Amino acid sequence: MKRRKFIKTSVTATAAISALNSFAYGTSIKKTDPLFIGTPVLPEFLFEEGIAKTLDDMQEMVGINTVMTFSHDHVFNQYRKGFRPKTDEEGHEYTNTWVRTNPEYYSDKNLLFQDPSAKYAGRDVLDELWAEAEPRNMKVYARILEPYVITGAIPGFEEFAEVDANGEKGKNVCFNHPGYMAYWDSVISDLFHTHPWLQGFKFGQERGGPILSSMGKNNPGTCFCEHCQKLAQKRNINIDRARKGLIEIQEFGNRINAGEKPVDGNFVTFLRILTQNADVLLWEQFWMDSREEQRKRIYKQIKQFNEKIQIGWHIDHGMTWDLITRATWDYSKMGAYSDWLSVALYFDSMGRRSLGHYERNYQKILFGDADEKYSYPMYLSMLGFDPETEPPLEQHRKHDTSFSSDYVYRECQRVVKNVNGAAKVQARPGFDMPGYDCNVTPAQVYDAVIKALDAGVDGLWCGREWDEISHENAQSFGDAIKDWMKRK
Numbered sequence: 001m002k003r004r005k006f007i008k009t010s011v012t013a014t015a016a017i018s019a020l021n022s023f024a025y026g027t028s029i030k031k032t033d034p035l036f037i038g039t040p041v042l043p044e045f046l047f048e049e050g051i052a053k054t055l056d057d058m059q060e061m062v063g064i065n066t067v068m069t070f071s072h073d074h075v076f077n078q079y080r081k082g083f084r085p086k087t088d089e090e091g092h093e094y095t096n097t098w099v100r101t102n103p104e105y106y107s108d109k110n111l112l113f114q115d116p117s118a119k120y121a122g123r124d125v126l127d128e129l130w131a132e133a134e135p136r137n138m139k140v141y142a143r144i145l146e147p148y149v150i151t152g153a154i155p156g157f158e159e160f161a162e163v164d165a166n167g168e169k170g171k172n173v174c175f176n177h178p179g180y181m182a183y184w185d186s187v188i189s190d191l192f193h194t195h196p197w198l199q200g201f202k203f204g205q206e207r208g209g210p211i212l213s214s215m216g217k218n219n220p221g222t223c224f225c226e227h228c229q230k231l232a233q234k235r236n237i238n239i240d241r242a243r244k245g246l247i248e249i250q251e252f253g254n255r256i257n258a259g260e261k262p263v264d265g266n267f268v269t270f271l272r273i274l275t276q277n278a279d280v281l282l283w284e285q286f287w288m289d290s291r292e293e294q295r296k297r298i299y300k301q302i303k304q305f306n307e308k309i310q311i312g313w314h315i316d317h318g319m320t321w322d323l324i325t326r327a328t329w330d331y332s333k334m335g336a337y338s339d340w341l342s343v344a345l346y347f348d349s350m351g352r353r354s355l356g357h358y359e360r361n362y363q364k365i366l367f368g369d370a371d372e373k374y375s376y377p378m379y380l381s382m383l384g385f386d387p388e389t390e391p392p393l394e395q396h397r398k399h400d401t402s403f404s405s406d407y408v409y410r411e412c413q414r415v416v417k418n419v420n421g422a423a424k425v426q427a428r429p430g431f432d433m434p435g436y437d438c439n440v441t442p443a444q445v446y447d448a449v450i451k452a453l454d455a456g457v458d459g460l461w462c463g464r465e466w467d468e469i470s471h472e473n474a475q476s477f478g479d480a481i482k483d484w485m486k487r488k
């Protein structure tokens with residue numbers, strides 16, 4: 001803690017130099033710390049493939065020194081039919097809680113529900129992983145992705161539902177509901193008291209703010225519950241104007257999607273909604289700040305338990321393709337409550353994913369005044385990517401096409417410059433993701449790793465998930481790191 005604060009003040013003095021040469025700061029960290037090389041791995045894969053064998057593979061192919069797995073994975077239910085848990089090949093449902101739990105830490109015991117008949121219920125993946133990792137000199141981190149959709153996986157989550165701008169109950173939980181805050185307080189207390197040896201933790205979520213959740217959608221954005229309203233009043237936000245703005249943004253998108261063309265053009269009409277309901281912008285920032293407050297609470301709680309535990313945040317892939325998210329989610333403010341940031345750079349799926357986002361929000365709606373042959377290159381340019389280097393729109397539409405290693409370089413550099421040494425930046429170049437037919441080659445993986453390191457990151461996570469990546473691509477990931485270290 002103290003050391004980080006020192007770095008923060010000392011880099012302020014050299015901010016001008018760092019801005020010109022962001023690489024300089026990254027190099028100075030590497031002189032004292034070994035390069036961080038981690039990988040995320042699913043608990044079921046560890047149990048099914050064997051923990052010892054998996055760790056040996058990780059060390060041999062990539063030189064992994066930190067392995068991270070889910071302690072709780074209720075989040076996956078929200079992406080599955082009927083909100084059911086993941087299953088094995090025979091259709092047996094896996095548990096959502098992969099660790100021992102202690103009811104003592106929960107004021108509401110219902111929130112602890114675990115199906116005793118689920119596969120691997122009763123085992124503790126973190127303890128079993130640590131037993132094999134420690135003798136191999138590897139660190140173990142736990143991770144949780146926020147299960148923000150109310151799926152029934154955690155009984156009682158219905159009580160924490162958001163309220164949308166029309167006053168209807170939403171499908172997600174509210175960051176500011178006291179019961180929901182108490183839930184995370186219990187989970188974190190339990191996790192660290194039951195596994196006091198844990199060296200790190202990652203938390204995050206993949207949900208976006210109210211403006212894009214409104215635009216052209218079935219329901220307007222959130223959250224107007226009593227708890228959020230109280231906090232918004234303290235900020236002097238005009239709640240009715242924020243509510244009105246979100247409803248107008250919803251209608252604006254729906255009309256354009258239905259084929260209407262605003263007389264003054266799409267962009268001017270959008271700006272008019274914002275200028276006439278300016279509190280909607282304050283509301284967007286308030287939503288993001290509520291999300292970041294959740295991280296601040298978790299950070300403080302874990303540091304009080306043991307300040308050595310390295311706490312990092314999941315920076316979801318959307319941060320690399322969404323302009324509005326970038327405006328409210330400011331890397332330069334995160335250092336005060338972050339030891340490290342895990343930045344998603346899934347160059348393989350970036351083509352299809354950013355195309356979908358562009359088509360839903362920009363092509364027809366926000367940038368719909370221009371033909372897509374102009375607006376797509378502009379969209380990439382505004383994101384900081386080179387439209388001459390990245391594949392053209394038609395190519396993404398024909399088949400899944402990877403983004404280049406220049407995308408990895410530029411995005412890493414943006415984060416490194418913004419964070420400015422206040423936390424460690426760990427790149428997470430993802431590849432071989434199931435469902436995408438990009439056929440990423442070992443050469444592409446090699447290139448992406450080199451570019452991330454050249455951009456000045458402090459470490460790397462290998463893949464989105466260890467179990468997804470091919471052996472030759474894992475090997476290439478490791479080779480790139482070795483070659484880069486030699487070159488230094």
Ligand SMILES: [Zn+2]
Nearest residue numbers: 174223225228
């Ligand atoms: Zn709320």
